[in-house]
Amino acid sequence: MVGTGRTAALNAxxxxxxxxxxxxxxxxxxxxxxxxxxxxxxxxxxxxxADMGRAAxxxxxxxxxxxxNGVHVVATGGHPVVTAGWGTRAELPTLLIYGHxxxxxxxxxxxxxxxxxRPARRGGLIVGRGVxxxxxxLLAHVAAVESxxxxxxxxxxxxxxxxxxxxxxxxxxxxAFLDRYWSRLQPDAVVISDTRMRDADTPALTISLRGSxxxxxxxxxxxxxxxxGTYGGALAEPARELCRIIAGLHGSDGTPIPHLRLGTxxxxxxxxxxxxxxxxxxxxxxxxxxxxxxxxxxxxxxWSAHERTTVRPACVVxxxxxxDAGPGHHAVPGSATARLNLRLAPGQDPSVVEAALWRxxxxxxRAGVRVALRRLSSAPPVELPASGPVVExxxxxxxxxxxxxxxxxRSGGTIPVVSELxxxxxxxxxxxxxxxxxxxxxxPDERLSISSFTRGTRTAxxxxxxxxxxxxxxxxxxxxxxxxxxxxxx
Amino acid sequence: MVGTGRTAALNAxxxxxxxxxxxxxxxxxxxxxxxxxxxxxxxxxxxxxADMGRAAxxxxxxxxxxxxNGVHVVATGGHPVVTAGWGTRAELPTLLIYGHxxxxxxxxxxxxxxxxxRPARRGGLIVGRGVxxxxxxLLAHVAAVESxxxxxxxxxxxxxxxxxxxxxxxxxxxxAFLDRYWSRLQPDAVVISDTRMRDADTPALTISLRGSxxxxxxxxxxxxxxxxGTYGGALAEPARELCRIIAGLHGSDGTPIPHLRLGTxxxxxxxxxxxxxxxxxxxxxxxxxxxxxxxxxxxxxxWSAHERTTVRPACVVxxxxxxDAGPGHHAVPGSATARLNLRLAPGQDPSVVEAALWRxxxxxxRAGVRVALRRLSSAPPVELPASGPVVExxxxxxxxxxxxxxxxxRSGGTIPVVSELxxxxxxxxxxxxxxxxxxxxxxPDERLSISSFTRGTRTAxxxxxxxxxxxxxxxxxxxxxxxxxxxxxx
Numbered sequence: 001m002v003g004t005g006r007t008a009a010l011n012a013x014x015x016x017x018x019x020x021x022x023x024x025x026x027x028x029x030x031x032x033x034x035x036x037x038x039x040x041x042x043x044x045x046x047x048x049x050a051d052m053g054r055a056a057x058x059x060x061x062x063x064x065x066x067x068x069n070g071v072h073v074v075a076t077g078g079h080p081v082v083t084a085g086w087g088t089r090a091e092l093p094t095l096l097i098y099g100h101x102x103x104x105x106x107x108x109x110x111x112x113x114x115x116x117x118r119p120a121r122r123g124g125l126i127v128g129r130g131v132x133x134x135x136x137x138l139l140a141h142v143a144a145v146e147s148x149x150x151x152x153x154x155x156x157x158x159x160x161x162x163x164x165x166x167x168x169x170x171x172x173x174x175x176a177f178l179d180r181y182w183s184r185l186q187p188d189a190v191v192i193s194d195t196r197m198r199d200a201d202t203p204a205l206t207i208s209l210r211g212s213x214x215x216x217x218x219x220x221x222x223x224x225x226x227x228x229g230t231y232g233g234a235l236a237e238p239a240r241e242l243c244r245i246i247a248g249l250h251g252s253d254g255t256p257i258p259h260l261r262l263g264t265x266x267x268x269x270x271x272x273x274x275x276x277x278x279x280x281x282x283x284x285x286x287x288x289x290x291x292x293x294x295x296x297x298x299x300x301x302x303w304s305a306h307e308r309t310t311v312r313p314a315c316v317v318x319x320x321x322x323x324d325a326g327p328g329h330h331a332v333p334g335s336a337t338a339r340l341n342l343r344l345a346p347g348q349d350p351s352v353v354e355a356a357l358w359r360x361x362x363x364x365x366r367a368g369v370r371v372a373l374r375r376l377s378s379a380p381p382v383e384l385p386a387s388g389p390v391v392e393x394x395x396x397x398x399x400x401x402x403x404x405x406x407x408x409x410r411s412g413g414t415i416p417v418v419s420e421l422x423x424x425x426x427x428x429x430x431x432x433x434x435x436x437x438x439x440x441x442x443x444p445d446e447r448l449s450i451s452s453f454t455r456g457t458r459t460a461x462x463x464x465x466x467x468x469x470x471x472x473x474x475x476x477x478x479x480x481x482x483x484x485x486x487x488x489x490x
Numbered sequence: 491m492v493g494t495g496r497t498a499a500l501n502a503x504x505x506x507x508x509x510x511x512x513x514x515x516x517x518x519x520x521x522x523x524x525x526x527x528x529x530x531x532x533x534x535x536x537x538x539x540a541d542m543g544r545a546a547x548x549x550x551x552x553x554x555x556x557x558x559n560g561v562h563v564v565a566t567g568g569h570p571v572v573t574a575g576w577g578t579r580a581e582l583p584t585l586l587i588y589g590h591x592x593x594x595x596x597x598x599x600x601x602x603x604x605x606x607x608r609p610a611r612r613g614g615l616i617v618g619r620g621v622x623x624x625x626x627x628l629l630a631h632v633a634a635v636e637s638x639x640x641x642x643x644x645x646x647x648x649x650x651x652x653x654x655x656x657x658x659x660x661x662x663x664x665x666a667f668l669d670r671y672w673s674r675l676q677p678d679a680v681v682i683s684d685t686r687m688r689d690a691d692t693p694a695l696t697i698s699l700r701g702s703x704x705x706x707x708x709x710x711x712x713x714x715x716x717x718x719g720t721y722g723g724a725l726a727e728p729a730r731e732l733c734r735i736i737a738g739l740h741g742s743d744g745t746p747i748p749h750l751r752l753g754t755x756x757x758x759x760x761x762x763x764x765x766x767x768x769x770x771x772x773x774x775x776x777x778x779x780x781x782x783x784x785x786x787x788x789x790x791x792x793w794s795a796h797e798r799t800t801v802r803p804a805c806v807v808x809x810x811x812x813x814d815a816g817p818g819h820h821a822v823p824g825s826a827t828a829r830l831n832l833r834l835a836p837g838q839d840p841s842v843v844e845a846a847l848w849r850x851x852x853x854x855x856r857a858g859v860r861v862a863l864r865r866l867s868s869a870p871p872v873e874l875p876a877s878g879p880v881v882e883x884x885x886x887x888x889x890x891x892x893x894x895x896x897x898x899x900r901s902g903g904t905i906p907v908v909s910e911l912x913x914x915x916x917x918x919x920x921x922x923x924x925x926x927x928x929x930x931x932x933x934p935d936e937r938l939s940i941s942s943f944t945r946g947t948r949t950a951x952x953x954x955x956x957x958x959x960x961x962x963x964x965x966x967x968x969x970x971x972x973x974x975x976x977x978x979x980x
Contacts, residue, residue: 328534
């Protein structure tokens with residue numbers, strides 16, 4: 001399979017045809033992004049359940065039009081998974097393409113300059129919820145597959161597409177889905193495009209992700225709200241106690257309490273300098289966040305902003321809720337809730353950190369209130385190898401798509417399935433994202449760069465070719481586990 | 491006027507007739523409470539503006555049916571004031587009866603056992619928002635006036651009724667209303683029923699109110715929410731900073747910071763012992779609040795629960811708001827808001843405390859976030875005289891209505907107009923409330939004791955008689971200011 005002269009020439013001609021097709025159809029591929037992003041598939045909101053189904057069915061139709069087989073909308077205990085595939089030839093490697101069609105909520109709506117679910121073209125951008133995270137990125141792969149199938153009638157590899165409807169809520173049903181359908185998937189490698197490039201011209205492969213631990217912290221006091229005049233001052237107040245507990249999670253210098261740092265380690269100085277060079281500068285990162293420079297005590301001292309968001313843990317208060325009757329209500333709330341999103345640094349274990357946090361809460365809580373902690377979702381941090389044939393294929397594909405070698409980046413984000421595939425199942429996994437640092441994922445005015453999308457599609461077309469060229473197939477994962485690929489290839 | 495034998499006998503006969511009328515019509519008077527409490531007149535909510543108008547018009551019709559003159563729904567810059575009057579005889583004192591027809595929001599709705607605006611009779615109670623605070627209490631006075639007018643065709647005093655539509659939002663337009671219509675009001679005394687009895691059998695006159703300072707504290711950081719993975723850890727987070735600022739408002743032993751205590755003083759030990767005897771015990775107060783016993787550090791040490799809620803300040807967090815996109819949203823919120831309801835102890839000045847709090851905030855705020863403080867409403871604390879002819883009239887009325895002398899109580903609540911009438915205008919003001927300690931004002935399942943209402947109505951009937959008997963009239967407040975009444979009478 002690998003590299004005879006005739007096959008290589010044939011493959012090169014087919015790649016050219018696929019790339020030309022992708023170029024000719026680029027406007028239609030963009031229309032697909034607009035169409036899918038018009039469906040408000042917010043997985044965390046029960047009121048969008050029907051939209052989740054609509055988005056899944058839209059995607060299934062799109063996959064069939066791309067020439068894929070075995071297209072299914074698979075019911076799970078939550079939102080459906082959309083799957084498709086092509087090819088069962090044992091001599092070809094099997095690539096799992098993972099993406100997610102669910103999106104973050106769009107609130108606060110007032111911060112958007114156009115309606116989040118009516119994607120608007122604005123210069124070289126499409127603005128709308130999910131255009132970048134992850135609808136645009138997954139559709140680049142669909143476009144790539146179509147570009148091969150509708151030109152050569154074949155792909156250089158077997159593919160299995162798995163599009164998740166629950167990534168934004170921690171992919172709770174995906175492990176069970178993978179277990180159940182593993183015999184039909186049997187991948188040798190995984191590609192996921194749900195990460196960022198270094199900048200508009202520099203592609204990037206992401207080699208580490210932080211973990212995520214989403215918790216709900218509830219402090220309760222009186223059985224129901226009580227008159228703030230009649231009782232204010234005489235009882236333990238849930239909202240005040242909640243604030244005190246949260247304030248105590250960081251030292252006065254900004255360092256998280258040891259409980260939140262369990263499992264972290266400090267990289268050698270040389271590695272730190274290298275990581276700092278490859279990542280954004282403090283000013284760059286804060287400019288992207290449109291945030292003021294953090295004052296003393298507000299962030300962990302002794303680290304760069306890039307390190308703080310990639311190799312250090314963070315404990316973010318994503319929500320505070322107390323006193324739902326609003327401004328005119330003069331009552332001591334009966335309870336107060338905080339939502340915490342802990343981002344875990346490489347080396348940390350969600351269960352260990354959660355248990356440590358619970359110990360802190362028990363030690364800190366005062367009589368007069370009750371404290372409860374509930375886990376909403378979790379995913380461990382992941383470190384991926386920076387070499388091997390699948391990484392090499394991605395490097396070569398980026399060179400073709402963007403005319404430039406990708407840099408290796410650490411990311412502060414989390415993709416729950418990665419630990420499942422790259423960690424537990426030891427599959428060589430490449431995170432080859434086409435989003436730009438200022439794409440405002442999870443934020444108002446999320447956008448997709450049209451140029452990135454088009455070059456990302458080219459890259460995805462080329463990746464199929466490069467992977468077929470480099471990685472041998474293996475029909476039987478028991479004899480030939482994917483984990484061994486790092487040591488094989490050409 | 492005062493106390494000739496013939497007048498006294500005539501008056502006594504008229505009082506008996508009025509009391510009999512009140513007894514005969516008690517069921518209808520209760521129906522009035524249910525009818526008015528069925529209108530969701532929540533002054534703090536723009537969506538209830540029409541309901542405010544409906545409640546005002548309902549009240550105006552009711553006042554006309556009671557035989558009152560000069561009934562008007564008076565527009566203000568906010569919600570209307572409903573006024574009425576009877577009598578202009580210079581030899582009779584003029585009594586201002588103040589009440590409010592607006593109510594607190596009903597949320598959290600899930601904590602109600604019946605719909606808040608469908609008042610339900612349950613045993614000896616009516617359960618519904620506003621039945622006690624203050625619709626039931628103001629209607630006791632309307633019933634009393636009707637009981638006189640529809641039996642004797644006259645009242646023992648001139649009356650002016652002023653029913654506020656904005657008490658629960660700090661009565662912002664009432665001072666201007668009083669200024670404008672003062673020449674038509676010219677009261678010699680004020681009665682307000684918007685407070686509590688000592689217990690179901692012991693009436694009470696309230697002799698002090700805490701002040702109230704409602705503030706909104708907003709902490710802002712990034713221009714909009716940002717991805718908690720990508721940026722979490724690298725920027726100053728508004729929600730965490732808000733928690734830190736709030737946590738800092740009390741020392742670790744539970745004492746409010748000195749800024750919040752400015753102007754307070756410690757009463758002599760004897761006075762403290764007396765106050766403690768008249769008020770509820772710690773256990774009683776916490777049982778009423780349905781709150782657990784407060785732990786060390788959650789309340790100010792060295793005071794009883796009753797003192798903490800009457801002669802000590804309190805800083806209550808009535809609301810926390812950050813991350814409006816809810817549980818599935820993994821973003822660093824761009825801003826976080828707290829609503830603070832400061833209850834001010836006797837001696838404190840709202841402006842002084844607000845300025846001190848602002849100094850604390852400026853000293854505490856860290857670079858990377860901006861802090862803003864906005865005053866929503868304020869009212870100074872009030873201390874009222876415990877003697878004088880108006881207080882004596884109230885005492886005598888309570889004896890008639892409840893068969894028992896009232897106790898003198900301090901209250902932790904606030905009635906904004908009291909400082910305006912008793913403070914600035916120096917009118918003898920009596921706070922004679924018919925609510926019970928467990929009436930759950932401002933809380934879910936607010937209730938009115940039917941027996942209290944009926945006995946309160948009797949008391950209000952008798953109060954008109956006792957006041958007419960004790961206080962001379964005065965047509966010209968310039969010659970005969972209300973403030974002088976404390977030194978006159980029989």
